[in-house]
Amino acid sequence: MNIKHFSYKNCSNTLFCLVVLLYFFCCNNAIAEVSGDSIAGRNKISMCVGCHGIKDYKTAFPKTYRVPKIAGQRNEYIVSALKAYRSGERNHPSMMAVASSMTDQDIADVAAFYSTQR
Ligand code: HEC
Numbered sequence: 645m646n647i648k649h650f651s652y653k654n655c656s657n658t659l660f661c662l663v664v665l666l667y668f669f670c671c672n673n674a675i676a677e678v679s680g681d682s683i684a685g686r687n688k689i690s691m692c693v694g695c696h697g698i699k700d701y702k703t704a705f706p707k708t709y710r711v712p713k714i715a716g717q718r719n720e721y722i723v724s725a726l727k728a729y730r731s732g733e734r735n736h737p738s739m740m741a742v743a744s745s746m747t748d749q750d751i752a753d754v755a756a757f758y759s760t761q762r
Pocket residue numbers: 688689691692693694695696703709710711712713714721722723725726734735736738739742754
């Protein structure tokens with residue numbers, strides 16, 4: 645069935661139909677990549693805020709260490725940092741422990757959330 649025919653016959657609301665068609669044309673390609681959902685991310689940061697939510701917080705273990713601010717960092721930066729901790733490319737005991745339990749989807753969601761915060 646051709647698209648023109650489809651949109652004409654099946655859509656009672658032209659605007660809605662246009663949106664749906666546009667979505668398929670422009671957004672479907674991106675779906676292969678894991679895309680982050682900042683709403684889902686907000687529910688996954690409970691284990692991050694203990695360290696990253698506190699301004700000027702310093703960890704006492706394994707040594708005194710300033711915890712970097714991640715809110716407002718670029719999405720790609722957060723994703724690559726977390727993947728680097730997960731793979732061991734970046735070496736920090738607490739972050740490696742945290743990242744090792746995260747899936748690609750968790751990382752994408754959390755990054756989407758933090759990158760939209762200040
Ligand atoms: C136990 C404390 C602690 C917890 C919990 C924690 N982090 Fe971290 N995080 C740190 C410290 C300390 C660093 C700096 C490590 C380093 O220098 O490599 C860091 C670094 C990072 C970085 C890299 C920042 C940069 O500027 O390079 C990201 C991104 C990050 N954390 C995200 C998270 C996320 C997301 C979570 C929750 C899923 C989380 N962290 C949980 C302590 C913590």
